[in-house]
Amino acid sequence: MAERTGSNTNRKKNRDPPVLDETQTEIRQMIREVVSRKSPKRVQDDDEGSGGYIDLKSNVELKMKPFLVDFDGGGGGGGGDGGGGGGSGGGVGVSGSSWGSMNSAASAGKPVNTTSDSMTNPMSPDKAATRSSPSRSSGVMDWDYEEDLLNRQALATQREMEKLKKKRNELRYAKKLEEMKREFQSDLALIKEKAERELHTRVTSLRSEKEARLRKVENFKSELKERIDALCRCYEEVSVRGVEVGREFKQVETKIIDEARGIVEQEKVKMETELRENMTELAGQLGVRGV
Incomplete structure (x- = not known):
């Protein structure tokens, strides 16, 4: 046992400081808070990834249970004799028998085996179930x-969180798409309504102009x-008037012609009389008788 403890210490000293992401940092902070509330011992400061360990011997159930259930609040592990079920949000359930054995071992001050099958990686249960914990063989x-187990659980939780984030982004995209569709339909309805109003206004104006022009045509026809x-x-x-003038x-022409004929007849008679008188006078002068 001493040799194994020494080997564990050497491994801790020789290994590189782990690189912690946000999920692992939150898990370690939660472990420190639980230990600081429930255990007289304090947790070594490991914020910078110095490789320190946590003493959980006083109460294993209270210290480990918050990190074996749903990290996102989706579902938790069931306790008691009924067994525990894994939560949908990425948590891992622990059976009631495991918690009972852990509680009895913790109350007796014995080393506690926290590497049951229900605490393995939820993303690869077959591989985790076949892997044996060093705590079982050595006591x-x-x-x-345990740290590797928590890291794998944190990675599984992180994957689940990424899936949930992806699902949330998809839902947001679908919601945004629906909003854009509704906005497009609303804008289309407004544009259609505006176009209909403009068309109605234009048609009304054209009809009024047509009626005005028709009225002008009718007035022109009447005029x-x-x-x-009036010309007729x-x-x-x-x-x-032409007939009357004709x-x-x-009548005037007939009157003028008649007057001219009368004058001509008068002049003819007058001339004949004068000619006879002249002939008689000339015959008397010449001494011709019987002219």
């Missing part, structure tokens, strides 16, 4: 193994008809 708590009627009346009046012209 001494192998803190390297044109009135003008045509003027033509009729001119025609009647009749009057004929």
